[in-house]
Amino acid sequence: ETGVTQTPRHLVMGMTNKKSLKCEQHLGHNAMYWYKQSAKKPLELMFVYNFKEQTENNSVPSRFSPECPNSSHLFLHLHTLQPEDSALYLCASSQDLMRISGANVLTFGAGSRLTVL
Amino acid sequence: AQSVTQLGSHVSVSEGALVLLRCNYSSSVPPYLFWYVQYPNQGLQLLLKYTTGATLVNGINGFEAEFKKSETSFHLTKPSAHMSDAAEYFCAVKRSGGSYIPTFGRGTSLIVHP
Numbered sequence: 001e002t003g004v005t006q007t008p009r010h011l012v013m014g015m016t017n018k019k020s021l022k023c024e025q026h027l028g029h030n031a032m033y034w035y036k037q038s039a040k041k042p043l044e045l046m047f048v049y050n051f052k053e054q055t056e057n058n059s060v061p062s063r064f065s066p067e068c069p070n071s072s073h074l075f076l077h078l079h080t081l082q083p084e085d086s087a088l089y090l091c092a093s094s095q096d097l098m099r100i101s102g103a104n105v106l107t108f109g110a111g112s113r114l115t116v117l
Numbered sequence: 118a119q120s121v122t123q124l125g126s127h128v129s130v131s132e133g134a135l136v137l138l139r140c141n142y143s144s145s146v147p148p149y150l151f152w153y154v155q156y157p158n159q160g161l162q163l164l165l166k167y168t169t170g171a172t173l174v175n176g177i178n179g180f181e182a183e184f185k186k187s188e189t190s191f192h193l194t195k196p197s198a199h200m201s202d203a204a205e206y207f208c209a210v211k212r213s214g215g216s217y218i219p220t221f222g223r224g225t226s227l228i229v230h231p
Contacts, residue, residue: 004160033218043207043221056218090160097217104217105151108160 003027006091006109014117015081021112023074023091030096032074033106034066037088049074050097081116088113119144119210121191123222131230136180136195138225140208143189149211150191151219152182156204164206167191178202203229 004025013019023032034046048056049068063085065077074091092106124139142148149168153161165176172184182193191208205226209219 006160040223042223045218048218092160094217104211104219105163105166106153106161106219108153108162110158110160 004091004093004107004109006089006112008112009110010113010115012115012117013078013081015083017081018077018079020078021076021089021091021114023076023109025072025091025093025107025109027093027107029093029107030071031094031104032068032071033092033094034074034076035090035092037090037111043090047076048097055097078114081114083116086114086116119146119148119212119220121150121208121210121220121222123206123208123225125225126223127226127228129228129230130198132200133197136193136198136202136227138193138206138208138227140182140191140193140222141189142191142208142210144210149217149219150182150184151209152176152180152191152193153207153209153221154204155207155224161207164193198227198229200229200231203227 007022031050033048036044046060047066052068063080067075088111090111091109094104094106120143122141151166152164154164155161164180165174167174167184175181180195205224207224208222212218212220
């Protein structure tokens, strides 16, 4: 496979469940991102990892827990979510954060559509 | 802080008509600007980017954008719309600071009528 692959594409969970979203990239990139896309809102950057190290956490509630075991994989662990957390969660990757020549173009996955009941 | 404003949450055009999607930026330094497109049930993909040099930038699928410093604008155009252009379009600007993470606008939904 090429590009950025996200699984599952759709997830329905109750507020007491624990689930995980998975993202995998085969582009040789070193930076990976989680974004939240809600209706009628701008894209919200959640977390950024660069060379497996978390470089950014934009005040995301602790019920979202990211994990980046290597530069190719990124997880978002979910527990005790709220209905307002229902959204499309997008994973993206880029060469790295400081790539001037490439201007850090992001490659996105197709997203995981999360519904919290 | 760097930011972008997209004018119009929805733009409707007829097939074959000119497409114009507006984006204005706010930046304290020379900006890096991007347009991304999101087709239904897909992630975002890069249409084109401006870093330095030529102010008229060509992208994929016949789209182009012109960087106008005097107007702080980076509008996206296409001479003739096709039904397959129906999608959500996002303007983005590189954030301030050392890293090259983009800040996205709210998006403009392009509707193409037959």
